[in-house]
Amino acid sequence: MTTTDSSTTARIPRGKRRLGDVVFANGARGSGVLILAILAGVAAFLIGQSYDSLSANTANFFTTSEWAANVREEPAFGVAALAFGTILAAAIALLVATPVAIGIALFIVYYAPRRLAAVLGYVVDLLAAIPSVVYGLWGIGWLVGQLGPFYLLLERYLGWIPLFAGPVSTTGRTMLTVGLVLAVMILPIITAMTRDVFQQVPQAHREAALALGATRWEMIRMAVLPFGRPGIIGGAMLGLGRALGETMAVAMILSPSLVVSWALLQSGNQTIAAHIALQYPEATGYGVSALIAAGLVLFAITLVVNMVARFVVARRKEFS
Amino acid sequence: MSKRIDVSGLHVYYGDFLAVEDVSMTIEPRSVTAFIGSSGCGKSTFLRTLNRMHEVTPGARVQGKVMLDDQDIYAPEVDPVAVRREIGMVFQRPNPFPTMSIYDNVIAGARLNNQRMPKARADELVERSLRGANLWDEVKDRLNRPGAGLSGGQQQRLCIARAIAVEPAVLLMDEPCSALDPISTLAIEDLISQLKENYTIVIVTHNMQQAARVSDVTAFFNLAGTGKPGKLIEMGETNKIFTKPDKKETENYITGRFG
Ligand SMILES: Nc1ncnc2c1ncn2[C@@H]1O[C@H](COP(=O)(O)OP(=O)(O)OP(=O)(O)O)[C@@H](O)[C@H]1O
Ligand SMILES: [Mg+2]
Numbered sequence: 263m264t265t266t267d268s269s270t271t272a273r274i275p276r277g278k279r280r281l282g283d284v285v286f287a288n289g290a291r292g293s294g295v296l297i298l299a300i301l302a303g304v305a306a307f308l309i310g311q312s313y314d315s316l317s318a319n320t321a322n323f324f325t326t327s328e329w330a331a332n333v334r335e336e337p338a339f340g341v342a343a344l345a346f347g348t349i350l351a352a353a354i355a356l357l358v359a360t361p362v363a364i365g366i367a368l369f370i371v372y373y374a375p376r377r378l379a380a381v382l383g384y385v386v387d388l389l390a391a392i393p394s395v396v397y398g399l400w401g402i403g404w405l406v407g408q409l410g411p412f413y414l415l416l417e418r419y420l421g422w423i424p425l426f427a428g429p430v431s432t433t434g435r436t437m438l439t440v441g442l443v444l445a446v447m448i449l450p451i452i453t454a455m456t457r458d459v460f461q462q463v464p465q466a467h468r469e470a471a472l473a474l475g476a477t478r479w480e481m482i483r484m485a486v487l488p489f490g491r492p493g494i495i496g497g498a499m500l501g502l503g504r505a506l507g508e509t510m511a512v513a514m515i516l517s518p519s520l521v522v523s524w525a526l527l528q529s530g531n532q533t534i535a536a537h538i539a540l541q542y543p544e545a546t547g548y549g550v551s552a553l554i555a556a557g558l559v560l561f562a563i564t565l566v567v568n569m570v571a572r573f574v575v576a577r578r579k580e581f582s
Numbered sequence: 583m584s585k586r587i588d589v590s591g592l593h594v595y596y597g598d599f600l601a602v603e604d605v606s607m608t609i610e611p612r613s614v615t616a617f618i619g620s621s622g623c624g625k626s627t628f629l630r631t632l633n634r635m636h637e638v639t640p641g642a643r644v645q646g647k648v649m650l651d652d653q654d655i656y657a658p659e660v661d662p663v664a665v666r667r668e669i670g671m672v673f674q675r676p677n678p679f680p681t682m683s684i685y686d687n688v689i690a691g692a693r694l695n696n697q698r699m700p701k702a703r704a705d706e707l708v709e710r711s712l713r714g715a716n717l718w719d720e721v722k723d724r725l726n727r728p729g730a731g732l733s734g735g736q737q738q739r740l741c742i743a744r745a746i747a748v749e750p751a752v753l754l755m756d757e758p759c760s761a762l763d764p765i766s767t768l769a770i771e772d773l774i775s776q777l778k779e780n781y782t783i784v785i786v787t788h789n790m791q792q793a794a795r796v797s798d799v800t801a802f803f804n805l806a807g808t809g810k811p812g813k814l815i816e817m818g819e820t821n822k823i824f825t826k827p828d829k830k831e832t833e834n835y836i837t838g839r840f841g
Binding site for chain 2: 464466467468469470471472473474475476477480484485488489491
């Protein structure tokens with residue numbers, strides 16, 4: 263009797279799934295699927311809408327710079343200059359902003375007195391929240407005027423590098439100005455992200471370096487920067503994403519022309535986002551469809567950039 | 583290579599809080615000195631003042647004198663960085679640099695002094711340090727793998743290899759075995775016995791048997807009461823401390839009777 267009894271009662275009860283777990287698991291799965299669905303939807307929309315103009319295009323879409331799309335037949339347009347300008351502006355912004363952001367973040371976390379660090383951290387968060395139009399206004403209203411003499415110096419001493427070849431634009435509304443304004447725009451977000459990862463470096467790693475006789479800077483090189491690398495790259499990618507898609511500041515500052523030019527001090531070049539914003543109101547004929555095709559290219563560039571960043575971060579994963 | 587440490591009248595504060603009061607002791611070269619005592623009595627705090635690591639903690643400061651042979655490590659012109667190159671430290675939790683390979687971990691400290699170390703010399707130093715830490719045979723085929731991929735005991739020996747690669751005179755160890763299993767603990771204890779040929783070693787431990795096994799001299803710290811600072815109660819030959827200590831307090835602690 264007792265044996266049969268114990269054999270039934272001793273059985274571990276079947277695990278019950280609690281309501282909260284079920285709701286949460288399905289909610290999380292649903293959100294994941296939704297994101298993918300939206301992404302696919304956007305891609306499908308862009309491809310569908312651009313098909314018209316792309317199939318009618320008489321020029322090579324990827325190698326042409328001209329934009330003669332506002333016609334009812336035989337449009338000829340391409341994204342060569344636009345894609346080039348987009349990547350160039352974002353690259354300048356990133357190259358300028360990332361080192362500065364790392365410097366500020368290191369200063370806040372490891373060098374500044376505690377009170378100053380708190381104030382600076384607050385200011386950084388504040389700057390990140392300012393809408394880009396404001397930066398655009400600041401760029402066109404103030405910065406453009408200040409950079410003239412600096413550009414002349416650049417041309418005089420570094421003019422032999424094609425990037426800084428003259429003649430310097432008299433208005434200052436150049437690719438370099440755009441890059442610098444974008445750099446200021448993305449600086450806070452990169453700084454905030456890097457500051458966060460620097461704060462998370464475990465004390466054990468920092469003390470390990472110091473106990474070996476590292477100076478503060480050597481400790482940063484040994485323990486902080488390697489640990490923070492994925493975070494720095496993540497922050498830079500977030501900033502790059504913003505810079506690639508930034509419309510208003512670019513549209514306000516740059517005096518555009520559809521050429522592929524490395525000369526940062528001359529007026530010229532244009533980015534995809536600003537081009538779409540400026541052209542859309544006047545688009546007729548194949549115009550709208552062609553602009554959507556340009557948008558598709560921007561979409562693809564952003565995807566590729568993010569994938570490359572992920573790859574870079576994941577490549578040394580076992581070391582972190 | 584191995585040097586004597588001479589502490590006189592040392593007080594350690596965290597802000598206004600006096601954590602350790604009036605410690606004077608001499609730590610002989612080529613010996614192992616164990617610090618024992620109840621939790622919170624300031625063993626770690628005191629240990630960290632021996633290579634100025636306490637300065638990393640905001641608000642921590644000392645009064646008193648610490649001499650390394652004939653050099654005052656708290657003299658105004660002395661750089662704490664230089665002190666730490668001379669007096670290495672191993673921590674309670676193994677802390678290899680997670681982003682570095684085993685090889686780079688070992689060489690990390692030595693590279694600070696000598697940026698352009700030729701490859702052959704670096705290889706030689708890595709092998710010597712890893713052999714010195716009894717780890718070479720276990721890792722020689724995977725020097726380029728991450729250091730964090732080793733077992734806890736191996737990681738701790740890696741940290742010891744990293745510390746001795748800098749060729750310090752003194753090695754401070756704060757409960758180096760408390761996160762390890764008995765086998766790894768024995769491996770580290772064997773290693774400590776070998777290392778004392780060349781280094782002055784100070785080890786904090788909560789394990790009485792360990793103190794009895796590895797140390798030549800034992801120092802017993804205790805709190806005068808809750809909220810009161812920790813003090814050095816008694817220091818002497820390990821044999822004597824564990825068999826017939828001078829102070830009743832020490833005997834109570836050794837035999838497990840507190841109060
Ligand atoms: N960073 C700190 N700031 C303020 N007080 C501290 C700090 N670290 C330690 N203390 C205090 O100093 C005293 C001594 O602490 P310490 O860590 O040196 O003790 P311990 O003997 O190493 O203890 P354990 O055996 O548990 O490791 C304790 O009262 C502790 O609360
Ligand atoms: Mg301790």
